[in-house]
Amino acid sequence: MSEMSLHEAIHTQRAIRQFTGEPVPEEDIQALLDAAVCAPSGGNRQPWHFVVVRDPGLKAKLRELYHRSWNAYKEKVAEMARTRAEAAATLERWKKNPAGDHFAAELDKIPVFIIPCLDMRVLSFGDDPEAPSVMTTNSVYASIYPAVQNILLTARARGLGAVLTTLHCRYEDEAKRLLGIPAYLRTACLIPVGRPGARYGKTRRVPAAERTHKDGWNSALAATYEPGRGILRVADRMARNPVTCSPDTLVYDAQAVMREGHFGRLPVVEEGRLVGVVTDRDIRTALLPPEVPKGLKDRFDLLLVRRVKDIMTKNPVTIGPGDSIEQAADVLKARKPGGEGVVALLKALEEEGAEVLSVVSDPDPSDPANFVHYTVRVARADPKTLIPFLERKGIPRPEILLEEAGKG
Numbered sequence: 001m002s003e004m005s006l007h008e009a010i011h012t013q014r015a016i017r018q019f020t021g022e023p024v025p026e027e028d029i030q031a032l033l034d035a036a037v038c039a040p041s042g043g044n045r046q047p048w049h050f051v052v053v054r055d056p057g058l059k060a061k062l063r064e065l066y067h068r069s070w071n072a073y074k075e076k077v078a079e080m081a082r083t084r085a086e087a088a089a090t091l092e093r094w095k096k097n098p099a100g101d102h103f104a105a106e107l108d109k110i111p112v113f114i115i116p117c118l119d120m121r122v123l124s125f126g127d128d129p130e131a132p133s134v135m136t137t138n139s140v141y142a143s144i145y146p147a148v149q150n151i152l153l154t155a156r157a158r159g160l161g162a163v164l165t166t167l168h169c170r171y172e173d174e175a176k177r178l179l180g181i182p183a184y185l186r187t188a189c190l191i192p193v194g195r196p197g198a199r200y201g202k203t204r205r206v207p208a209a210e211r212t213h214k215d216g217w218n219s220a221l222a223a224t225y226e227p228g229r230g231i232l233r234v235a236d237r238m239a240r241n242p243v244t245c246s247p248d249t250l251v252y253d254a255q256a257v258m259r260e261g262h263f264g265r266l267p268v269v270e271e272g273r274l275v276g277v278v279t280d281r282d283i284r285t286a287l288l289p290p291e292v293p294k295g296l297k298d299r300f301d302l303l304l305v306r307r308v309k310d311i312m313t314k315n316p317v318t319i320g321p322g323d324s325i326e327q328a329a330d331v332l333k334a335r336k337p338g339g340e341g342v343v344a345l346l347k348a349l350e351e352e353g354a355e356v357l358s359v360v361s362d363p364d365p366s367d368p369a370n371f372v373h374y375t376v377r378v379a380r381a382d383p384k385t386l387i388p389f390l391e392r393k394g395i396p397r398p399e400i401l402l403e404e405a406g407k408g
């Protein structure tokens, strides 16, 4: 037995469909089956038998069944591809990588097939395989697949290639007749075993955290997952190649670009690296000082002298394209504690007919992670009615800077 750790075997146990054709010693097959029978089964009934096929004639006939089933499967997927995007994507993938076709055509060249079979009599505590099982339906195949997994892991640990296949099951009765397997057994799968012709890579799977529900079903987590497609990732929803500006762009120009493109923010990029983000709000805040700085005609001239680097948020929090939407939402929630308060404030201002030109939130001095105090620049509002209106709504009183409509 090799020295490979269980951890490494589990994390590199991939489906191998290319083989060298080198023979597999009997001793290796025996080791796989010794591992198989260590598996758990319902009631420890051990309902398994393993048919080991090395005969080239039998393997060729099994390959013919598998190939027929593969073609039928492909036809079905092609039919579904007319109406379903997922099926169309699968078809496209097969066209680009015809490994499945080669595998189906060359299956019988793989040295050994192991066919784990399930004795239905054992599961029904009697001679009649059709008698209702004392176990739930789930427990029937669940009483053999742990043995199958032991075979796959042991193959991995011994440097052998293997893959769990089930396509022959479409013609299972023919397969059973061919091998003389009695009716009371079901073939759970067919595992070809040989020397791998491809490297065993690391398994690529959705991380467990994205499928883990603590203390019951987490529908928010489930909502980020599209069945059959996997988890929604940032790459699925992000805007690609966004318009950017540089730290030296004039604030005036950045504002013009944002207005033209109807963006609320621009990534600030220097030598291909993201160095900051400038938002519409940053620009409005830059205009806030009520005093016009010396030497400028009015404070809108500020836009012509200040540069993006003077007002941008430096080193913004980032998230990768491979991260999940849920992770992105968590980051946003953690970074925007004032979010709910500001939404209520904006809604109330809108209700009152005020035109909001800008909102700035200041951190609570006793708890800087919490934004509590808002300064709003508004037009078309009367502070005399607006303040009591906000108080009635239970919204903390903001600082109000009144502007003439249309000036901001």
Ligand SMILES: Cc1cc2nc3c(=O)[nH]c(=O)nc-3n(C[C@H](O)[C@H](O)[C@H](O)COP(=O)(O)O)c2cc1C
Pocket: 013, 014, 015, 016, 017, 103, 163, 164, 165, 166, 167, 168, 203, 204
């Ligand atoms: C129930 C079941 C049936 C499968 N049937 C087939 C099959 O008929 N043919 C095949 O090539 N692979 C089959 N596979 C293998 C899967 O395609 C493979 O485990 C999966 O794509 C993951 O591959 P990876 O371990 O290389 O990442 C089957 C796997 C399972 C669990």
